[in-house]
Amino acid sequence: MSKFGNSNNKKDVPPITSSSLSDIVFMLLFFFMVTTQMRDTENKVKVTLPQATEIVKLERKDLSSYINIGPPTRTYQAQYGTDARIQLNDSFKTVDDIRDFIAAERDAMSEGDRQFMTTVIKADQDVRMGIVTDVKQELRRCSALKIMYQARKAE
Amino acid sequence: MGKKKTPAINSSSTADIAFLLLCYFLMTTTMGSQTGLQRRLPPMPDKNQEVKDQKVNRRNIIIVKINSADRLLAGSEPMDVSQLKDKVKEFLTNPTNDPNLPEKKATEIEGYGTYEVSQGVISLQNDRGTSYRAYIEVQNELVKAVNELRDEFSRRAYGKSFNSLDEEKQDIVKKAIPQNISEAEPKDVSKK
Numbered sequence: 166m167s168k169f170g171n172s173n174n175k176k177d178v179p180p181i182t183s184s185s186l187s188d189i190v191f192m193l194l195f196f197f198m199v200t201t202q203m204r205d206t207e208n209k210v211k212v213t214l215p216q217a218t219e220i221v222k223l224e225r226k227d228l229s230s231y232i233n234i235g236p237p238t239r240t241y242q243a244q245y246g247t248d249a250r251i252q253l254n255d256s257f258k259t260v261d262d263i264r265d266f267i268a269a270e271r272d273a274m275s276e277g278d279r280q281f282m283t284t285v286i287k288a289d290q291d292v293r294m295g296i297v298t299d300v301k302q303e304l305r306r307c308s309a310l311k312i313m314y315q316a317r318k319a320e
Numbered sequence: 321m322g323k324k325k326t327p328a329i330n331s332s333s334t335a336d337i338a339f340l341l342l343c344y345f346l347m348t349t350t351m352g353s354q355t356g357l358q359r360r361l362p363p364m365p366d367k368n369q370e371v372k373d374q375k376v377n378r379r380n381i382i383i384v385k386i387n388s389a390d391r392l393l394a395g396s397e398p399m400d401v402s403q404l405k406d407k408v409k410e411f412l413t414n415p416t417n418d419p420n421l422p423e424k425k426a427t428e429i430e431g432y433g434t435y436e437v438s439q440g441v442i443s444l445q446n447d448r449g450t451s452y453r454a455y456i457e458v459q460n461e462l463v464k465a466v467n468e469l470r471d472e473f474s475r476r477a478y479g480k481s482f483n484s485l486d487e488e489k490q491d492i493v494k495k496a497i498p499q500n501i502s503e504a505e506p507k508d509v510s511k512k
Binding site: 191197201217218220221222226229290297301304308311318 | 332334337349356362363447451452453455457
């Protein structure tokens with residue numbers, strides 16, 4: 166019984182090489198690493214974006230800060246009700262907290278990038294403009310003038 | 321011949337490790353790019369500075385109002401969102417040189433020459449009860465009107481659509497047809 170030359174032994178099926186499997190999975194991994202970005206916050210408000218056709222892409226994702234406006238998700242409804250709320254980073258905030266939020270976001274950026282800072286207003290399509298207007302006024306007061314109304318492409 | 325072969329490293333677990341990493345990235349990242357409508361807010365007026373009426377000629381301004389029932393008023397007539405685009409286009413181009421529509425000012429644009437740039441400003445006003453959906457819809461129509469005008473201009477001037485122009489020419493077109501949408505101070509539209 167030599168190890169080689171046992172071709173007459175029909176029961177020995179050659180094993181499937183799985184060495185390329187890892188390559189395939191790594192390829193998938195890199196694909197996802199390149200095309201996705203880190204989720205920075207947990208969504209506490211439900212946001213269904215309004216539709217628009219003339220949308221443009223956000224150019225510098227790293228230079229943008231997000232203001233989420235919408236009704237709290239089901240888990241938080243018992244505590245915060247169903248009225249539209251503002252979420253900054255990871256918690257519910259009021260309009261007065263936007264000033265500190267913008268200042269903190271500004272501080273985190275390098276000097277040269279600050280002028281390119283974009284504030285993305287991510288609001289649910291059913292919120293009333295009153296709260297959005299308050300946010301806009303506060304942003305004007307903080308002179309964070311570059312804003313973007315986030316919307317999704319209409320089908 | 322005592323040299324032993326080094327045993328091959330068992331690589332069957334690398335796939336598992338890679339899968340683990342893959343799952344991690346699938347969970348913690350979000351896909352896709354953010355898209356939306358970009359705007360510039362007007363700076364807050366200085367408190368010490370007295371509020372002086374901006375000298376904008378009446379003919380140069382179109383006021384688009386949305387009330388709390390999401391109804392639209394453009395200029396002085398109520399209309400549907402679908403009509404807004406054509407109204408704004410007519411307002412911005414003023415094809416018949418109507419004295420009630422905005423004046424045009426011949427401006428020297430670098431790299432193109434003189435062009436009669438419309439002085440029209442669109443002022444968008446909304447009520448606190450307006451829904452965000454309607455607001456974005458109207459904003460979208462306004463941008464669409466400007467984009468179509470830019471497209472027409474670039475086809476006339478360069479024979480290409482605005483998007484296929486290079487950056488330099490896009491800037492020229494942007495100067496020729498500016499996007500003047502003013503988001504005015506919040507006003508209570510309902511009481512008027």
